[in-house]
Amino acid sequence: MNHKIAPLYDALCIYERKQTVSLHVPGHKDGQAFDQQASRHFREILKIDATEVNGLDDLHHPTEAIAEAQRLAADAFGAEQTYFLVGGSTAGNLAAALTVCQPGDRILVQRNAHKSVFNGLLLAGAHPIFIAPEVEPETDVATGIEPSHLRKALQQYPDVKAVWITNPNYYGMGINVTKLVDVCHQAGIPLLVDEAHGAHLGQVANVPCSALEAGADLVVQSTHKMLTAMTMASMLHVQGPLIPRERLAAILAMVQSSSPSYPLMASLDVARRYLIMQGREQLANTVVMLEKQREQLAERLQCLSIWTDKGTTYSRDPLKWVLTSRHSPVTGYQLLAWLEDMGCVAEMADTKNVVLVFAIHNSEDQVKRTVQAIQALDAKLQQLPVVEKQKNDGSILLTEPGQLIEPAISLQEAFHQKKKQVPLAEAIGKYSAEMVIPYPPGIPLLAPGEKITETHITAIQQIKAAGGYFQGASDEGMEKMFILVNP
Amino acid sequence: MNHKIAPLYDALCIYERKQTVSLHVPGHKDGQAFDQQASRHFREILKIDATEVNGLDDLHHPTEAIAEAQRLAADAFGAEQTYFLVGGSTAGNLAAALTVCQPGDRILVQRNAHKSVFNGLLLAGAHPIFIAPEVEPETDVATGIEPSHLRKALQQYPDVKAVWITNPNYYGMGINVTKLVDVCHQAGIPLLVDEAHGAHLGQVANVPCSALEAGADLVVQSTHKMLTAMTMASMLHVQGPLIPRERLAAILAMVQSSSPSYPLMASLDVARRYLIMQGREQLANTVVMLEKQREQLAERLQCLSIWTDKGTTYSRDPLKWVLTSRHSPVTGYQLLAWLEDMGCVAEMADTKNVVLVFAIHNSEDQVKRTVQAIQALDAKLQQLPVVEKQKNDGSILLTEPGQLIEPAISLQEAFHQKKKQVPLAEAIGKYSAEMVIPYPPGIPLLAPGEKITETHITAIQQIKAAGGYFQGASDEGMEKMFILVNP
Numbered sequence: 017m018n019h020k021i022a023p024l025y026d027a028l029c030i031y032e033r034k035q036t037v038s039l040h041v042p043g044h045k046d047g048q049a050f051d052q053q054a055s056r057h058f059r060e061i062l063k064i065d066a067t068e069v070n071g072l073d074d075l076h077h078p079t080e081a082i083a084e085a086q087r088l089a090a091d092a093f094g095a096e097q098t099y100f101l102v103g104g105s106t107a108g109n110l111a112a113a114l115t116v117c118q119p120g121d122r123i124l125v126q127r128n129a130h131k132s133v134f135n136g137l138l139l140a141g142a143h144p145i146f147i148a149p150e151v152e153p154e155t156d157v158a159t160g161i162e163p164s165h166l167r168k169a170l171q172q173y174p175d176v177k178a179v180w181i182t183n184p185n186y187y188g189m190g191i192n193v194t195k196l197v198d199v200c201h202q203a204g205i206p207l208l209v210d211e212a213h214g215a216h217l218g219q220v221a222n223v224p225c226s227a228l229e230a231g232a233d234l235v236v237q238s239t240h241k242m243l244t245a246m247t248m249a250s251m252l253h254v255q256g257p258l259i260p261r262e263r264l265a266a267i268l269a270m271v272q273s274s275s276p277s278y279p280l281m282a283s284l285d286v287a288r289r290y291l292i293m294q295g296r297e298q299l300a301n302t303v304v305m306l307e308k309q310r311e312q313l314a315e316r317l318q319c320l321s322i323w324t325d326k327g328t329t330y331s332r333d334p335l336k337w338v339l340t341s342r343h344s345p346v347t348g349y350q351l352l353a354w355l356e357d358m359g360c361v362a363e364m365a366d367t368k369n370v371v372l373v374f375a376i377h378n379s380e381d382q383v384k385r386t387v388q389a390i391q392a393l394d395a396k397l398q399q400l401p402v403v404e405k406q407k408n409d410g411s412i413l414l415t416e417p418g419q420l421i422e423p424a425i426s427l428q429e430a431f432h433q434k435k436k437q438v439p440l441a442e443a444i445g446k447y448s449a450e451m452v453i454p455y456p457p458g459i460p461l462l463a464p465g466e467k468i469t470e471t472h473i474t475a476i477q478q479i480k481a482a483g484g485y486f487q488g489a490s491d492e493g494m495e496k497m498f499i500l501v502n503p
Numbered sequence: 504m505n506h507k508i509a510p511l512y513d514a515l516c517i518y519e520r521k522q523t524v525s526l527h528v529p530g531h532k533d534g535q536a537f538d539q540q541a542s543r544h545f546r547e548i549l550k551i552d553a554t555e556v557n558g559l560d561d562l563h564h565p566t567e568a569i570a571e572a573q574r575l576a577a578d579a580f581g582a583e584q585t586y587f588l589v590g591g592s593t594a595g596n597l598a599a600a601l602t603v604c605q606p607g608d609r610i611l612v613q614r615n616a617h618k619s620v621f622n623g624l625l626l627a628g629a630h631p632i633f634i635a636p637e638v639e640p641e642t643d644v645a646t647g648i649e650p651s652h653l654r655k656a657l658q659q660y661p662d663v664k665a666v667w668i669t670n671p672n673y674y675g676m677g678i679n680v681t682k683l684v685d686v687c688h689q690a691g692i693p694l695l696v697d698e699a700h701g702a703h704l705g706q707v708a709n710v711p712c713s714a715l716e717a718g719a720d721l722v723v724q725s726t727h728k729m730l731t732a733m734t735m736a737s738m739l740h741v742q743g744p745l746i747p748r749e750r751l752a753a754i755l756a757m758v759q760s761s762s763p764s765y766p767l768m769a770s771l772d773v774a775r776r777y778l779i780m781q782g783r784e785q786l787a788n789t790v791v792m793l794e795k796q797r798e799q800l801a802e803r804l805q806c807l808s809i810w811t812d813k814g815t816t817y818s819r820d821p822l823k824w825v826l827t828s829r830h831s832p833v834t835g836y837q838l839l840a841w842l843e844d845m846g847c848v849a850e851m852a853d854t855k856n857v858v859l860v861f862a863i864h865n866s867e868d869q870v871k872r873t874v875q876a877i878q879a880l881d882a883k884l885q886q887l888p889v890v891e892k893q894k895n896d897g898s899i900l901l902t903e904p905g906q907l908i909e910p911a912i913s914l915q916e917a918f919h920q921k922k923k924q925v926p927l928a929e930a931i932g933k934y935s936a937e938m939v940i941p942y943p944p945g946i947p948l949l950a951p952g953e954k955i956t957e958t959h960i961t962a963i964q965q966i967k968a969a970g971g972y973f974q975g976a977s978d979e980g981m982e983k984m985f986i987l988v989n990p
Contacts, residue, residue, distance in 0.1 A: 022540070022541065037873055039860055041725075043728055043730050044727075045869075049863060051776055057547045060546070060548070061548040102735065104763075107760065119919065240762065242528075243530050244536050245529075245530075246531075247552050247554060248589065248760045272593065273735050275728075275735050279733070290537065361524065361526060362527060363528060373526055377532075385524050
């Protein structure tokens, strides 16, 4: 296929050159009616911020430029069919849930999933059976699920409609997806993969393989995260006979805007072209350069460590560096703040680690500045009193890898029921009305509809005492939580 | 309030100036890794295509720049609270349905609603009771519902959770929303308004009043359509005690991307500033200019007419011109195509009419080119043989204004059930599995879950014979349709 062209972007350039009188939306009329003070940033993009006029196709019924751009993307990513997403991977995950589940259907879901996976299941009225992931021992971060655990889970719940995993995790740690595909296909059900953090996987030999290469049936990728599309522009890929395509297309048209953004769609088109024409070569070189820098740096660091998998995970994304303080009781949040003071803004942190995200192409200057900042941070830590870190007590996670958790009622039922916020002690014996997610490792301790035990509350208090952070909790201090009034 | 500032756009400019090393997403790294051939359009916008780093707030939990930008927007549009939408008015309508309806809840819905209203009801598992709108006699276009019809409907269905209308319609025709608000509030339920086509209403004295001025409880506006935001950027406004705000915010975070586009959000912020600082004055002047041009043009036209309400509707949007061929059997589609040949691209057409959309600020040159094109079109029509148009037989609409239609099963049940496509004749006595929407007037003849009668099929065939177009039909020629296999 001819990857030199960008059919959708090219169609927009033709639209721009036509210079017709716009008697249609949008109201900024190709930028002619717009805030002058913001003109510098918006002027050029507004010229292609068009709508579905002749020649610009229709995202929800593509037959021309969008269809062609999607075909080129499918070729680049190894899919049979690719759908452009203007609502981010969120839209892809909502659509995935609604496509494979009817109300009341059971589905096996890796428990450390993104909230859009939970929201998709909620909207679909599905009954998820959660399966607890492994934990990487050096970083205490949740990774993926083991094929043997999946096989057991499918024996226990043979009626599930699909299996839904997240891979790689936010830290770039990956599992062997091929083996999970085998388990699913033996059971005749599809494997869905939230590959939001892995749009670059499989593109060159020195990064891990992609979910599509591994044979997954439906894959959602945030093209804006690790590749170069505009933020909120993602892709959904499918292959094989297990995903009903017509139903998927109908649902995507349901959960996405009927006025989709052409700049976002065109950015997916040119992100694909850039990847094939230059990006792959740049990515391969970037990985070589980063690995060399990482190894050299690792040797020089005294108080910080850069995570390297020593057989604890199946794969590692070389575009991510996970830094941990070795000795002093310094949290990942603190590391992130200090790096920001040095002009280096990291992606995210947890109580223990901070995560740096490189791109397929980084200026050498920026990588040097990063290495210098990390060394300066290490020197700073050397000034702090040495306090040997306590080993995390894994038991506070409550779940053993592979453990299955089935909420008493569906996420949807829990959402719609009356709820009230009560002090933790009063919650024992009641049913949770919110997600309680200690971070790390990001495995929900409680999902809506799950019965709250004394052990849960003790765990929450232990995690709080350890300085843990609860993602998206209704009470940030986690003194109170929402319970169902009449479960 | 100080409308000279644009807090979110300003925060992005500060972000840009910081020149920190980005070790976070997006992967284009402020545009440093991007397709060079597309650089002209994307370069400047990518500098502010940021993510939730310090100083840029969080759409789903706003406390800083986004919260301030939303407060200014609420002030500008007369709302108590405003939510920025990055998923278009589609996201607003999905959220509205899910906020007011639990599964199984009844809701009264104006039948000529946008598909996102139907999709919201489907996702919510709601049971809509449809109420048929009035029809504007000159254009044969569906408008809104009558207060007396609404009052009767509420007597018949006193348990509905809300009333949902669309106003103005796509053609700029409006109803008296104040009276509908009164009826709803007397019944203690909220009025939801899809005001996608009316973001500019109420902003100056010479355009119709807005739904918020009329007292509506929840209003969705496509800021990109009639005002100047980027396509897919909309707003949801609320006022009063009838909409649960916490639930609404939770649902918006569910249906919208967790990586929302900052350029789209910032375009809402500067669209508000532009409106207040210059746009209102421009809009008032534009309306005066357009009205003068319209009146002069109307006198000169021989074969075309420009729609002017002569008491057939409550209000008319002066930024829309609806053109109809008077004598010869020329469709709106044909008028649209001829206008495009003359370099003027219209918004949309139906069998009878073509709709032109002006903006709050149009260059005089573009308005002149439009007037010239319309005159040239009129001259062209004068060359065609005169054939007196047949008056439309209103009976083919099947529904009298105010008629109530209750599908046998919910939209959600109909969506999930097994369906098959059959020839029209075989569909009689079965239940529809799709929307059948003759355009105009855009009132669904059949909704999913409705029983198909011989009268329906006869009507479909009459409309086809008259050259009617069926919006979004599974079979464009409308020879076949989807029915439920086991209703």
